[in-house]
Amino acid sequence: MKKAIKKTFSSIGSRPKARETPKDESAEVFVQKYQHEQTKIIETSCKDFLKEIKAIGKITFEHGDGKNNTLLIECSPANRSKIEPLINVLDKQISTRLGKGFLVNGDSIVNSSGEVVYQRIHLHHVPESEERFSALTDKRKERLLVAAVDLGTAYSGWAFQFYHEFQKDPTKVYSKNWNSGQHVSAKAPTCVLIKPDGKSLGAFGYDAETEYTALAEQNKHNAWYFFRRFKMKLYNQKLSRNMTLTDEGGKQLPAITVFSLAIRYLKEDAMNESGRQLAGGLNPDDVHWVLTVPAIWDDEAKQFMREAAERADICSKNLTLALESEAAAIWCRFLPVKKCGDGKSLKTFKTGTKYLVVDAGGGTVDIAVQTVLENDMIENIHIPGGGDCGGTKVDEAYIQFLTDIVGQETMHKFKNTFMDDYIFLTRAFEEKKRFTDQSSRNPVVFRISACLPDLAEKCTGKKFDDLIKESKYCGQVKRSGDKLQTDFDIVTNMFAPQIDLIVDHISKLVEREIAKIEAILLVGGFSNCLMLQNAVKDRFGDSKTITVNDSDLAVMKGAVIFGHRPELITQRISKYTYGVKCNVPFDGKIHPPSRKVLGKRGIYECRICFDIHISAGQSIVAGEVQHKKTYKANTEKQTTMELEIYRTLSSKPVLVTDEGCHVAGRLDLPLAGRGLNREVEVQMIYGGTEIQVEAKEMATGKVHKCSIDFLN
Structure with a gap:
């Protein structure tokens, strides 16, 4: 009918x-x-x-x-x-x-x-029926377009998809091919060239490299700012809104400026391209934006990225943060078998199948343990693992290898004087990094700039061949023109530390689910490295390891699908215990005597108690409201209730001074009226990629939707 x-x-x-x-x-x-x-x-x-x-x-x-x-x-x-x-x-x-x-x-x-x-x-x-449909403009806001921005450590890009295309084929996601003038790549290098005013973007990606090189050749580059691979400055660091980044020439700018200019460029480039595909172009509210972040990042880094996006004129209500390992898993969930490099696909997994997603990027490696549910849904069953053991660490090892031969002074001058040659050298190594295979163990030939040996001779007064003989690589490295023939053992030492760390991270998660993990999905740019692929297959079995074609696009394209259907990730595991510092009646069995204070209400209190809202290791359904907690005013005239938010890896903290407890942020809540009996009911909403808070003034019934300030 x-x-x-x-x-x-x-x-x-x-x-x-x-x-x-x-x-x-x-x-x-x-x-x-x-x-x-x-x-x-x-x-x-x-x-x-x-x-x-x-x-x-x-x-x-x-x-x-x-x-x-x-x-x-x-x-x-x-x-x-x-x-x-x-x-x-x-x-x-x-x-x-x-x-x-x-x-x-x-x-x-x-x-x-x-x-x-x-x-x-x-x-x-029209016919008699209980089924009602609201207007297309009033129902759940299905944007005309979902666009994802993937600002990576080494490479960045964007992807988008119109909603009607998503309805037909979720894997039909458009992304840009970036042209360097010499080759075409799926992403652009994360390079930002900023004008001398320190506020305006000069160029991004390959264009930034080219223009900075041209400026250097004319000796005009010193007034400009050139930033590369700066994303990892947000990992495992104490962050603030006024933190700075140091560019390739040693000059500093506010980090928020650098990040926001990069995001703005990617946003506008995506808008221009998508607008050309729709008559009349697009309005800002037609687009929902998804910004990717590593799953192992803490709350302050996520907030920093959100604020950088807002400074790039992405409206907060039109922005979602996607965890990179989750986005990659979503992409693999929809990808047909024929598009998977090994002829295997997450799409064919039965409900209940447990697997690992290893997102090996340039800076971080994110590892998620997930379970397949019905209707393409996915749930996380462990806290994300991983660390800063991405592909750029291998790049650093290669540069250190060259530095060991020519010396620190030579490499510093080479980088600053011959930037185009330095960039060429790193790009050539990127190709070697992907395709070097330990099965043959033959010497590996690296292309270097022809001017590096000449510069080394000027700086040291010694021939390049003599520098090789005097280095620890004597007998293992031979030079022929602009090429270095290098013994495979030396190359292995460049890769081994990071690959061993990645395998160790995987092992720790697999051991928690002995004989239950049925597959390991390798995604991300560094996953294209044959040495990494072979190490994972050797350790965990070839039948369990799945590599995906165009794996460096899995996060970006999966983020687009996540933007259309964020409910695909049904559950996450909290890494931390979150709570509020509060006053409670003093209990001599729990609280130290030194913390016994007579409060304004005439009772003795302990004022450093950790009131738990979310516990470490807790499984939380996306969007689920946690326990409601009530807090009273501390003074009769205060108009704002300031709550200090604490976090710890411990699941049962008692005091905010317990070992491992740290201030995570602050929550400011409006408070009407006067008196000490005014109460605010607070509930944290977790399970998404960010924590949200709802606070209700008990006297007025007014509800405030708030965000914790993790950067205060």
Whole structure:
């Protein structure tokens, strides 16, 4: 059977007369009204979308009173979920086209006389039924587009997908190919060139490298700021809003400036490209943004990234943070077998299957332990593991290898004087890093700049070949022109520390689930390294290891799907215990005597108690509200209740002074009225990628939605 649904557009203040329900009351009916003279505009400019609609439904143009005509769209109930997104995009097309020569006012389009010619009214169910549908503009806000920004340590990029495309094929995600002039890559190097004013972006990615090199050749680069691989400054560091970063030339700028300029460039580049694919372009509210962050990052780093995005003019309500290992798992969950490099796919796993996702990126390695649920859902069953053992550590080992030969002074001058050669050297090593395989154990040939040996001779007064002989690599390295033939043992030593750390991290998680982990998914740029792949296969078995084609895009594209369906991740595990520092009646059995204080209410208190809201290791359903806790005013006249938020790895802290307890942030809550009996009920909402707080003033019933300030 079919159902009838109407979608009506009319002028303000005059609801159109109800259409007669079609004889076949099972038809899905969408009705649009528009002025007579706009008929051809709609038919011609929106023909592509009308064609898509015709493939699954029926379209009829009905002539009315000469002023208003009707576009009638019919489809079967089975196709309603497919046709609604198309109509949503069609709305955008019509709104854009009719807006030419007219004034746009909200969802209404008026002409110069103030007469409304187009307006959304409602979407309702015609036959008798309890099922009701709200207007497409009022229901769950399905953006026209979801775009993801992946600001990586070594490489960055963006991806996007229109909602109607997601409905057809979730894996049809568009990403940019970046051109260096010499080759094309799936991502651009994370390089930011900032103008001498310290505020304006000069260039990003390959362009930043090229322009900075040109400036250096003209000796004009000293006034500019050039930053590379700065993301890891947010990991395992004490962060603040006024922290600074040091550029390649030793100059400093606020970190928030560097991060926000990089995010802004990626955002605007994605907007420009996606806008070209939609007639009339896009408005900011048409897009929901997803910003990727490592799962092992703490709350303050996540907040820093959010604030950097907001400074890049991404509205907070249109922004979601995605954990990189989760985004990668989502991508693999939707990826068909034929697109997986090993002929295996998470898509084919049965419900209940447990697996690891190893997101080996440039800076960090994120490892998540997850379980497959029904309807493509995924739940986390362990706290994320990993550390700062990504591919850039191998790059650093290679540079140190060269430094051991030519000396620190030579490498410093080489980097600052011949930046283009230095960049070429690192890019050439990147290729070697991916494809070097220990199975042959043959010597590895590295290409170096031809000017490096000359510079070394000038700085040291010695021939390059003599420097090799005097180094610890004597007999293991040979030079031929701009190439270094290097024994495989030396190369192995560059990779081994990081690969061993990654394997150890995986082992610790696998051992917790002995004989239960059925697969290990390798994603991220560093996962393309054959030495890493082979080490994982040797340790855990070839049958368990899955490598994905284009694995360096898995996080970015998975983040887009997460933006469409954040409910795919149903559960997370809290790394920390979170709580509030509070006053409680003194208990001599628990509290130290030195903490016994007579309070303003005439009772003895302990004022350093850890009031737990979320416990370390706790399984939390996404969006789930935790325990409600009530706190009273400390003074009669205070207008704000300031709560100190603490965290610890311990699951049962008693006092905020217990070992391992640290101040995590602050929560400021409005407080009306006067007196000591004023109370605020606080509940933390966790399970998403960020903690949210709801606070209710008990006297007024007013509810405040707040965020913990982890950077205060």
